[in-house]
Amino acid sequence: MALSKQEIAQRIAQELQDKWYVNLGIGIPTLVANYIPKNIDVVFQSENGMLGMGTFPIEGEEDADLINAGKQTVTILKGGSLFDSAMSFSMIRGQHVQLTVLGAMEVSQNGDIANWKIPGKMVKGMGGAMDLVASAENIIVAMMHTDKTGQSKLLKKCSLPLTGVNCVKKVVTNLAYLEIKNDAFYLIERAPGVSVEEIIAATEGTLIVEGEIPEMKF
Amino acid sequence: MINKVVKNAQDALKGAENGMTFMLGGFGLCGIPENCISELVRLGVNNLTCISNNAGVDDFGLGLLLKKHQIKKMISSYVGENEEFERQMLSGELDVELIPQGTLAERCRATGAGIPAFYTPAGYGTEVAEGKETREFNGKMYVLEQAFDPEFAFVKAWKGDTAGNLIFKGTARNFNPMMAMAGKITVAEVEELVEAGELDPNQIHTPGIFVQRIFQGKDYEKRIEQLTVTPKS
Numbered sequence: 001m002a003l004s005k006q007e008i009a010q011r012i013a014q015e016l017q018d019k020w021y022v023n024l025g026i027g028i029p030t031l032v033a034n035y036i037p038k039n040i041d042v043v044f045q046s047e048n049g050m051l052g053m054g055t056f057p058i059e060g061e062e063d064a065d066l067i068n069a070g071k072q073t074v075t076i077l078k079g080g081s082l083f084d085s086a087m088s089f090s091m092i093r094g095q096h097v098q099l100t101v102l103g104a105m106e107v108s109q110n111g112d113i114a115n116w117k118i119p120g121k122m123v124k125g126m127g128g129a130m131d132l133v134a135s136a137e138n139i140i141v142a143m144m145h146t147d148k149t150g151q152s153k154l155l156k157k158c159s160l161p162l163t164g165v166n167c168v169k170k171v172v173t174n175l176a177y178l179e180i181k182n183d184a185f186y187l188i189e190r191a192p193g194v195s196v197e198e199i200i201a202a203t204e205g206t207l208i209v210e211g212e213i214p215e216m217k218f
Numbered sequence: 219m220i221n222k223v224v225k226n227a228q229d230a231l232k233g234a235e236n237g238m239t240f241m242l243g244g245f246g247l248c249g250i251p252e253n254c255i256s257e258l259v260r261l262g263v264n265n266l267t268c269i270s271n272n273a274g275v276d277d278f279g280l281g282l283l284l285k286k287h288q289i290k291k292m293i294s295s296y297v298g299e300n301e302e303f304e305r306q307m308l309s310g311e312l313d314v315e316l317i318p319q320g321t322l323a324e325r326c327r328a329t330g331a332g333i334p335a336f337y338t339p340a341g342y343g344t345e346v347a348e349g350k351e352t353r354e355f356n357g358k359m360y361v362l363e364q365a366f367d368p369e370f371a372f373v374k375a376w377k378g379d380t381a382g383n384l385i386f387k388g389t390a391r392n393f394n395p396m397m398a399m400a401g402k403i404t405v406a407e408v409e410e411l412v413e414a415g416e417l418d419p420n421q422i423h424t425p426g427i428f429v430q431r432i433f434q435g436k437d438y439e440k441r442i443e444q445l446t447v448t449p450k451s
Binding site: 084116117129164 | 322449
């Protein structure tokens, strides 16, 4: 069975390491915060100016002056801090944030990512994504393996305007966990019950399958 | 102490004219200068270039100026929540420059800090870097980005004093401090205006030197864009 969005987030959460500062993008990446492994400490950075982002406020305690980068009302944890946008992106470009998790429309086998614009159709803007992908040491993309029409989102070359080049190292989709190196996607794990053949069929870019591919464990 | 206080938004916006470039603080609808925006709508100034991270929503924030076609060009990083904006942009009525959020923040900071340009890795290899100088430092590629030149900056703070010192609250700080530094004329509207000396100098976020005009704002709506809560158990 292909993974749900929650399960994609759950698999990504296994990549978190103790004492990391982490920036989570909008959508599936936001869900990663629900699955932090026990006995590690991570701090979430929200690029609109907060470290130590907490859960959604209890009903009635929401504060219009305390939101995350998705404009959702949130809380701040004990030991958190608040700052302006220039300082926030100093943390990001200065590589003080260890991991970025974000969504994508397309990823290519050389690590390019596209996620901000469909010419003539949809323009949302890149927000902080270009700064994040140009700077983070570790970038994990969370997305569906194919789009709504069944077309692969893991490509030889992106067709949409790029957000960043040669930057994505890992991709977790509803079908698989893949790493990007040597100009190819390497299949590392399968979603439970999903066959290697299904993943090959859903991947347009070069896919390297070495030996037995294990199923993800949760 | 130099007194920066003006009576209201009307006095604060004296000299705002058609064709000018304005910076407006805020992230989404959080920390936007609501009183200044209302006054810009009332004045009807048009042909404006607006620099702001977002473009409001259809019926609030900068969306109010968009609806009246007062904006000629918008410089932002993310505009996803505004259908009217998207319509005007795709139809070519509105000129839009989308730039990475960190680049936007740093360009605002550079403007006020006397830095004409700087190199950033954001946008290298993308259409954002087209036509711009690029350069390699220590094996990594960077794009040269330039400061802005706005006539006015409109910012919103939680507390301010008569000397123009500002304190922000929560994530309503966002772009406001850098934009305050950048305006030839910086107008600060505040939820609570106090006498000089009443704010602790240790806690000031924006020193009064950057603020030319300050006024007590009124009728703050502080609209929440995405209300997300944990139900009471």
